[in-house]
Amino acid sequence: MPHTTSGVAATGTGTRSRPRAVLPALCATQITSWGVLYYAFPVLNPTITARTGWPAGATTAAFSAALVVSAVAGIHVGRLLDRQGPRIVMTAGSVLGPLSLLVVAAAPNLAVFTAGWLLAGAAMAATFYPPAFAALTRWWAPDHIRALTAVTLAGGLASTVFAPLTAVLADHYSWRTTYAVLAAILAALTIPTHALALRAPWPPAPESPQRPAAGPEPVVRSRAFWMLAATFALSAFAMYTAVITLVPLLLERGCTTTQAAWALGLGGAGQTLGRTLYAALARHTRTTPRTAALVGLGGLTTAAFALVPGPYTLLVVLSVAAGTVRGNLTLLQATAVTDRWGTAHYGRLSGLLGAPAHTAAALAPFAGTLLAGPLGGYPALFAVLAALSAAAALTAVGTRPHTHDH
Numbered sequence: 528m529p530h531t532t533s534g535v536a537a538t539g540t541g542t543r544s545r546p547r548a549v550l551p552a553l554c555a556t557q558i559t560s561w562g563v564l565y566y567a568f569p570v571l572n573p574t575i576t577a578r579t580g581w582p583a584g585a586t587t588a589a590f591s592a593a594l595v596v597s598a599v600a601g602i603h604v605g606r607l608l609d610r611q612g613p614r615i616v617m618t619a620g621s622v623l624g625p626l627s628l629l630v631v632a633a634a635p636n637l638a639v640f641t642a643g644w645l646l647a648g649a650a651m652a653a654t655f656y657p658p659a660f661a662a663l664t665r666w667w668a669p670d671h672i673r674a675l676t677a678v679t680l681a682g683g684l685a686s687t688v689f690a691p692l693t694a695v696l697a698d699h700y701s702w703r704t705t706y707a708v709l710a711a712i713l714a715a716l717t718i719p720t721h722a723l724a725l726r727a728p729w730p731p732a733p734e735s736p737q738r739p740a741a742g743p744e745p746v747v748r749s750r751a752f753w754m755l756a757a758t759f760a761l762s763a764f765a766m767y768t769a770v771i772t773l774v775p776l777l778l779e780r781g782c783t784t785t786q787a788a789w790a791l792g793l794g795g796a797g798q799t800l801g802r803t804l805y806a807a808l809a810r811h812t813r814t815t816p817r818t819a820a821l822v823g824l825g826g827l828t829t830a831a832f833a834l835v836p837g838p839y840t841l842l843v844v845l846s847v848a849a850g851t852v853r854g855n856l857t858l859l860q861a862t863a864v865t866d867r868w869g870t871a872h873y874g875r876l877s878g879l880l881g882a883p884a885h886t887a888a889a890l891a892p893f894a895g896t897l898l899a900g901p902l903g904g905y906p907a908l909f910a911v912l913a914a915l916s917a918a919a920a921l922t923a924v925g926t927r928p929h930t931h932d933h
Contacts, residue, residue: 552724554681562689589641596648598885605878612729613662620653621717625710632706743872754925760883761919765912767891776905794850801854814866819923826916833909
């Protein structure tokens with residue numbers, strides 16, 4: 528039975544409806560949540576370590592621990608989303624996020640600082656892409672790719688907006704006051720938005736040929752599911768390690784810091800471009816070949832960085848190409864469950880599927896630094912990362928369910 532309520536627009540199918548405010552609301556809250564909870568930290572961390580005397584490795588470990596907590600908590604969040612919808616989950620996360628940053632800002636020692644980031648990890652699980660994707664997939668299906676693309680394009684602006692804002696605040700205030708101001712911005716923009724814009728009734732998942740008939744357990748136990756989890760974990764580890772170590776690689780290649788920063792930034796522009804191309808790619812390719820091809824292309828761009836010493840213009844072109852692949856991979860992961868098993872149990876299946884990949888991404892900051900030395904430099908590291916991506920492309924071949932391939 529279709530739900531109707533004020534502020535809800537028909538999809539045109541005659542059987543489902545979409546809340547009008549959800550898409551712009553989630554675009555705004557993704558920019559803010561990512562900007563404050565994620566991108567502010569790398570801007571402030573040098574100041575934090577300089578003012579407190581805490582080791583940079585320890586403060587970075589606290590932040591990485593938040594990402595691990597987010598990955599693990601995302602499994603439980605997915606179950607809640609399937610049952611209750613996004614309003615309670617995302618509003619609660621919007622309350623917890625500012626509170627966690629106030630703990631970070633007031634931390635008298637490293638232990639309390641770390642505790643604040645562990646709380647922030649739970650807030651990330653409830654406010655970042657996965658719950659937003661679950662909301663849009665249920666409300667917008669079967670036309671959810673366009674909605675997911677819009678939100679990821681908005682989320683891609685988070686660093687553009689909040690990295691400079693954080694730097695400006697840090698120029699005028701202490702890092703503690705800066706985090707307090709950012710916490711206030713986060714609360715003001717996300718708590719009322721999630722509470723008010725996500726009020727629409729949570730519709731039942733539509734019936735589809737891919738829908739698991741006996742609940743999510745048969746899917747979770749399937750070979751295709753675990754091969755897909757392995758694919759995304761290997762790919763995420765390689766991709767995020769490459770992003771984080773791109774600047775040191777380029778410095779090793781003889782680029783200046785400014786040149787390396789521009790190359791990294793233009794790679795982000797390529798990521799935005801990739802996201803705009805995914806809908807057309809999805810229409811013209813099948814799920815399993817598309818997965819293997821995109822993961823493999825990620826490996827090829829990484830291998831190119833390992834092999835190509837220059838010139839600088841060519842390195843920038845490679846960075847844009849790598850970013851374009853990353854942008855496609857974001858939406859590939861967002862649609863992986865629906866492409867294979869439909870929208871039923873999307874939250875739980877996505878949480879379980881994403882946990883290994885998110886954990887791998889959280890470990891990437893340490894891994895790149897630890898491995899580069901023993902391997903003999905960053906070009907050798909990128910060669911190893913390319914090999915991991917190649918392995919991920921091979922496991923992707925086994926991600927086709929027995930009953931369906933979209």
